[in-house]
Amino acid sequence: MAEDAVLAQLLRQAEARGADIGTLRALVEEASERGARRALASIGLADAGAGxxxxxxxxxxxAWRDAKTSALRAAVGWVVRLLLALLLLGIAVKLGFWGAAR
Known part of the structure; x- marks a missing residue:
């Protein structure tokens, strides 16, 4: 947002000194497009297949995020099952079912 204000201020200053605002805007637009093309080219996204x-x-x-979420859900499910199994085993031992099973 501050960058827009700086650009607007620079355009007003140039206009006050006699520069044509239409020419200045075209100059800024062209420079922006060239800068964007250069930035895309520098990261290898300047060709037609970049999109x-x-x-x-x-x-x-x-897909990676979905796989990560699924793996986390599966891990939590297994931990819950393990805890429930341990709880049932503890209840069985406490109630004496462990000795009756032997």
């Missing part, structure tokens, strides 16, 4: 690559990465990340 598909990003979609695949998002899909892979979503």
């Amino acid at each position: 598909g690559d990003i979609m695949q990465l998002r899909e892979l990340l979503r």
Whole structure:
């Protein structure tokens, strides 16, 4: 947000000094587009297949998150089952079923 204010202030200053606001805006827009293209090129996303690559990465990340969530749920389920089994075993020992089973 502050960057927008700085840009607006710079444009007003240039206009006050006689520069055409339309030309300045076009200059800023062109510089922004070139900067964005350069940034995308520097990370290898300047080709035509970059959109598909990003979609695949998002899909892979979503699958990873789903797998992580499923693994956590399964682990919690097994811990709960183990605790219930230990509880039942403790109740059986306390009530004397352990000796009757022998």
